[in-house]
Amino acid sequence: MRQNNPSTFRHTSCRSLCWKSRAAVTRSEKRHRRRRPRGKTVMGGSVEQISASKCFECQVLRFQHTSPALGGTLAKFHLILPPKAESQSVPCLIWLSGLSCTDENFVFKAAPYKAAAEHGVAILVPDVSPRGIDDEFGSSAGFYVDATVPEYKTNYNMYTYCTEELPNLIKSEFADSVDLSRCSIFGHSMGGHGALVIALKNPSKFRSVSAFAPILNPVNCPWGVKYFSGFLGSDHEAWKAYDATELIRSAGKLVFAAPILVDQGDKDGFLEQGQLLPSNFEHACAEAGQPLLLNYRPGYDHGYFFISTFIADHIAHHANILNSA
């Protein structure tokens, strides 16, 4: 930190170079700066804070680290901390974004801050694929699987990254602020698919799951066929391990006592194209006895205007469950 004049300082470690009045520096900001990991080695990677902003009393922090799960590439993520995290560790929501996204779309467009502050939950937002690899196929399209084909299996391990590596890093670096023993997961489109698959495969790690316009039966939709072929090869049985509808079918019983919450706009072009297939998931849940709250929202499309309209409902849904035990 460099002193510039008596009333301002420059947060030199941030690439965003935020200028703030001294009076505006809260205890929380000081605490998070004090805790900022500086090139510390974590699971073979180096964690570095690259920006910090404040929104609706939340700290909006961005980090980068070298990721072993993603083949040693540099991975960025956001961590949103509510004011309650100043004094205690708070429950955590993991948000997974969709095709063409980075870790930035949600933080800029979903408007989660007021609800996160009110309910006292942290939100962890990973990127959606490894970066800096010399191929365009999987960039921004990691599909939250661990690739098995030789071409992609070194780098494209978003399932392991989101279920093991990043949570372990958060446990190691943010234990005072984030309590990952109280964790839920949600996401959008490809990220809704990822959230559901990760929750259904790890019900002991997540207390609840929700999604906006998720891809619900990827083995039967064009996006799923394209990316599962690329990452997992031609064995369609292997694809089913990453398909929410197939996972509910194979469970054959309730997996989460809390209803799975899904919001879906009825003017969503990808719904019309058959990319999302909510009816297939609905039928599988009904047969398995898995409670599902599937809301069709009249007039809404697939984008972040839709997400930002209902994000507070999803945060409240998870917070009620996370704060009740």
Ligand SMILES: N[C@@H](CCC(=O)N[C@@H](CSC=O)C(=O)NCC(=O)O)C(=O)O
């Ligand atoms: N061009 C892509 C789809 C691009 C797109 O609409 N991405 C959505 C998620 S779609 C499913 O995962 C998105 O969230 N975009 C970012 C945003 O900020 O809106 C294609 O058709 O393949």
